[in-house]
Amino acid sequence: MHDSTPAPGAGHTPGRWHRIEVLPQQEAEEFARTARVTRHARREYMGTHIVSEATADAEIRQLVERFLQVGHLARGASGTVRARCPKADGKEHPYSFLLDMETRHVVGYVGPAVSWFDEIRAPLEELRRHQAEQQERREEQRRRRAAHEQRMQEQQEAAAARRAAALQPKRLQPTWPQLPVGYYGRDGNPAPEPARRRPITDEARIRRVGRLPHVVFHSDALNSSFFREVPVERRCEALQRVLDLLLRAPSKGTVVTGPDAITVTGKKVTMTLTPDCTVVRTLNPPEPGNRKDPPQYRAKNWVKARERAREQDLEP
Structure with a gap:
């Protein structure tokens, strides 16, 4: 049975969002399967796409599962997570859900009048693979940037050491026989x-x-x-x-x-x-x-x- 009242904080709209990483497939599937869709979110979806309550519930869970894996996630000041569709699903008019990850509630929904299911979409596996490739490219860029910064730092330190050595008077090593210290x-x-x-x-x-x-x-x-x-x-x-x-x-x-x-x-x-x-x-x-x-x-x-x-x- 679906809950008949909005989850706590359902009406709060955070003023600033901070991007977070997408969820692994198993966690996204588990959240979509066990989350409770609030009356507010269900009515928003039903009113936008003119579908029944059962259809709205099934489609919301399917989209939440997809967006949590390959979409754009951000967390607001109140802790609410916004899950938007990837660009491949709606670049100009994105589909977006508000989620309370702690209480496992789908809090709200915002989307265009056209239903996501009216068009042919890229398979989820293909988007996951594309996303993994992008992540790998970002990691490679990060590694290259870190290696470049490390090289620059080492070069700067070496140059500073050379300058310091040049400023210090040269100490000649003795060339004549030396007695042991004592x-x-x-x-x-x-x-x-x-x-x-x-x-x-x-x-x-x-x-x-x-x-x-x-x-x-x-x-x-x-x-x-x-x-x-x-x-x-x-x-x-x-x-x-x-x-x-x-x-x-x-x-x-x-x-x-x-x-x-x-x-x-x-x-x-x-x-x-x-x-x-x-x-x-x-x-x-x-x-x-x-x-x-x-x-x-x-x-x-x-x-x-x-x-x-x-x-x-x-x-x-």
Whole structure:
């Protein structure tokens, strides 16, 4: 038995529609078979096409089943779904049903005076196949568009990375032998990291303590380009000479204490030590000036004249 009253919200006409996807065949068939056609929708259909109540009910269900699968569906603000016929069934004057999908009611009907059944229509299977082909074409276009956007994004990111790399100063990789990262004693052997001590702020004490045997050298200082021509086994000796000369003679080296490091500069060389004066952290060679090659360590520049003479006398 058909219900004799309109479904809730039957008289509401949403002001804005949002397109939704069509239903699968089984769901559309199930809705058309079990939906209740309201008196309002039935009377609209009967009055438009001059058919009996039984004929109107049968034709409404057949059209609803078709439109839910291959038509144009849209949902209004109230939740009501509008099911219009596909363009093949009525492009200029479409047939349209209002459906309440939750309560399973056919709420209303709007259509031209000519009955849909008076003309020969394309089979439902043919429309489904055509619709599937259109969906596949849309999906392919979507995939191509997404792939294009992905390529454009990757190209933009690569270009941005190249620009950023071009703006950054080039860092040359060392071409001279490198000592492994760590700490080394005066004898050139690996040493443990010294325990932290109280920072030293007195310059005279820094000059004295910094030359004591317990001071170790970090690999960052020993691997400086200043020592690129010095064999790795002799770098600790070379660094010790630089340290001794800069700390021994105030006229040769200037000491500046800071919260994070002790900086010793002299003979255009910059050296940093830990605040407790137990580790030589870094050593930067003097600026190359106008010369093409950066300067490098020369033993004769870091040894007193009498010591050089003594070394020469000892040579065979």
